[in-house]
Amino acid sequence: MRYEAPQSVEAAVDLLAGAEGAFVLAGGTDLLVKLRSEMLEPDLVVDIKRIAGMKEITPEDGGWRIGAAVSGAEMGEHAGLVADWPGVVEAAGLIGSTQVQGRATLAGNLCNASPAADSVPAMVAANATVRIVGPQGTRDIAVIDVPESPGKTTLAPGEFIASVFLPAKPKQGGDAYLRFIPRTEMDIAVVGCGVSLVLDSAGKVTSARVSLGAVGPKVMLVEAAAEAILGRALDDSALEDLAAACSAAASPIEDKRGTVDFRRHVAGVLARRAAEIAATRAKGETA
Amino acid sequence: MSQIHVTTSINGDATEFLCEAEDTLLDVLRDRLGMTGSKEGCGTGDCGACSVTVDGRLVCSCLMLGAEAEGREVTTIEGMATGDRLHPLQEKFIEMAALQCGICTPGILVAAKSLLEKNPDPSEEEVRYWLAGNLCRCTGYDKIIRAVMDTAADLRRAS
Ligand SMILES: Cc1cc2nc3c(=O)[nH]c(=O)nc-3n(C[C@H](O)[C@H](O)[C@H](O)COP(=O)(O)OP(=O)(O)OC[C@H]3O[C@@H](n4cnc5c(N)ncnc54)[C@H](O)[C@@H]3O)c2cc1C
Ligand code: FES
Numbered sequence: 216m217r218y219e220a221p222q223s224v225e226a227a228v229d230l231l232a233g234a235e236g237a238f239v240l241a242g243g244t245d246l247l248v249k250l251r252s253e254m255l256e257p258d259l260v261v262d263i264k265r266i267a268g269m270k271e272i273t274p275e276d277g278g279w280r281i282g283a284a285v286s287g288a289e290m291g292e293h294a295g296l297v298a299d300w301p302g303v304v305e306a307a308g309l310i311g312s313t314q315v316q317g318r319a320t321l322a323g324n325l326c327n328a329s330p331a332a333d334s335v336p337a338m339v340a341a342n343a344t345v346r347i348v349g350p351q352g353t354r355d356i357a358v359i360d361v362p363e364s365p366g367k368t369t370l371a372p373g374e375f376i377a378s379v380f381l382p383a384k385p386k387q388g389g390d391a392y393l394r395f396i397p398r399t400e401m402d403i404a405v406v407g408c409g410v411s412l413v414l415d416s417a418g419k420v421t422s423a424r425v426s427l428g429a430v431g432p433k434v435m436l437v438e439a440a441a442e443a444i445l446g447r448a449l450d451d452s453a454l455e456d457l458a459a460a461c462s463a464a465a466s467p468i469e470d471k472r473g474t475v476d477f478r479r480h481v482a483g484v485l486a487r488r489a490a491e492i493a494a495t496r497a498k499g500e501t502a
Numbered sequence: 503m504s505q506i507h508v509t510t511s512i513n514g515d516a517t518e519f520l521c522e523a524e525d526t527l528l529d530v531l532r533d534r535l536g537m538t539g540s541k542e543g544c545g546t547g548d549c550g551a552c553s554v555t556v557d558g559r560l561v562c563s564c565l566m567l568g569a570e571a572e573g574r575e576v577t578t579i580e581g582m583a584t585g586d587r588l589h590p591l592q593e594k595f596i597e598m599a600a601l602q603c604g605i606c607t608p609g610i611l612v613a614a615k616s617l618l619e620k621n622p623d624p625s626e627e628e629v630r631y632w633l634a635g636n637l638c639r640c641t642g643y644d645k646i647i648r649a650v651m652d653t654a655a656d657l658r659r660a661s
């Protein structure tokens with residue numbers, strides 16, 4: 216195996232495009248585990264952390280551009296980001312321990328392409344995009360279009376994610392992410408749910424995005440769940456309909472951590488709770 | 503394949519080493535530099551016995567390549583005591599018997615020190631969450647948490 220730490224995007228693209236079996240190294244919290252267990256035997260590892268800008272969080276068009284090497288811990292320490300997208304920051308903050316937080320990145324969580332990746336439903340709910348660089352130049356795509364199937368992304372050879380963009384937080388908007396795990400820390404989501412919504416002055420939902428993780432081969436945007444609450448105040452009956460839409464959309468597997476029925480039920484419960492938190496935040500209150 | 507030459511700082515000392523691209527920072531510390539204080543409990547980021555700080559950030563040295571240490575500032579358990587004088591956390595762990603076999607202890611001390619530098623007055627819940635990535639098979643955690651809380655109180659009184 217060869218290790219390279221290029222200083223420019225161009226040099227990184229050249230390296231990645233020039234070698235079969237080349238892997239990007241961001242925080243390494245997935246990659247190193249796979250290296251150790253010989254699940255992967257890369258010829259080349261390209262460390263992107265020395266490329267200018269990769270460690271920066273910068274304001275852009277009222278939103279935030281987050282470099283691909285920014286860790287979960289760094290996101291949690293960024294007051295502006297926490298104020299605008301608390302759900303995304305909390306989702307990233309759920310990844311692993313303090314030690315893992317010191318290294319794990321959003322783009323790594325996304326490109327590892329686990330159906331249970333915690334930050335991904337939150338980014339999808341927030342309508343986040345990624346900037347992809349590669350031999351063909353630069354393109355921006357929605358986060359939801361990155362995962363293809365478990366462990367696989369839609370990125371072409373030689374491409375990598377340079378940054379994640381969280382759009383301007385809508386006025387009277389709020390977001391939240393919740394997951395269910397059998398323990399209180401350090402576990403993989405059995406179900407994850409992200410909600411981002413906007414309320415009008417009467418407290419009615421004017422737009423919403425609801426996403427589910429870990430209940431299908433990849434993250435899903437549940438449009439029926441958003442439609443269920445559109446134009447309505449988040450009273451019991453609206454929340455009930457939201458939960459029912461999420462339970463119906465979930466198509467989980469059955470394993471020792473949860474039956475299909477249990478996961479479906481939890482998808483609805485989490486959606487309901489996440490929507491309540493997002494609504495509280497949309498009203499400018501803390502939750 | 504030729505080895506990688508890395509120049510870094512470990513516990514404040516300028517250090518150079520040669521390593522393979524596959525070597526983790528933990529491999530380098532233990533096998534190339536003879537610093538065996540950091541332990542390998544799992545090698546997969548779960549146990550925290552390999553905890554070190556890199557540029558002030560707490561990380562698992564088993565989940566970082568040695569080559570990544572180029573130009574960074576690494577601190578390990580070996581840098582915790584000043585000469586013969588133990589760090590207050592180390593003294594408290596002995597006094598309160600917050601260890602049995604001791605394999606988790608270096609990682610827990612490094613992690614706890616990093617917490618107290620960031621937050622001198624943590625709640626018990628904050629200590630438990632901060633140390634959630636440090637597993638201990640012996641103590642049941644209670645003595646560890648109390649030793650960290652006690653040290654924090656001592657340090658606050660002293661400052
Ligand atoms: C103890 C432990 C606990 C964990 N707990 C959780 C958890 O609770 N929830 C959760 O979701 N995950 C968890 N993880 C998994 C992991 O920490 C996350 O997926 C993390 O976000 C990965 O980010 P990274 O920067 O470390 O990725 P890396 O390991 O550097 O990379 C992961 C994959 O993505 C590719 N990649 C990385 N960056 C890019 C890029 N910019 N462009 C293209 N490809 C890229 C790499 O080549 C690799 O294939 C845990 C891991 C450990 C070790
Ligand atoms: S050896 Fe690194 S976390 Fe267990």
Ligand code: FES
Pocket residue numbers: 600601602603604605606607637638639640641
């Ligand atoms: S003292 Fe034995 S593992 Fe903690």
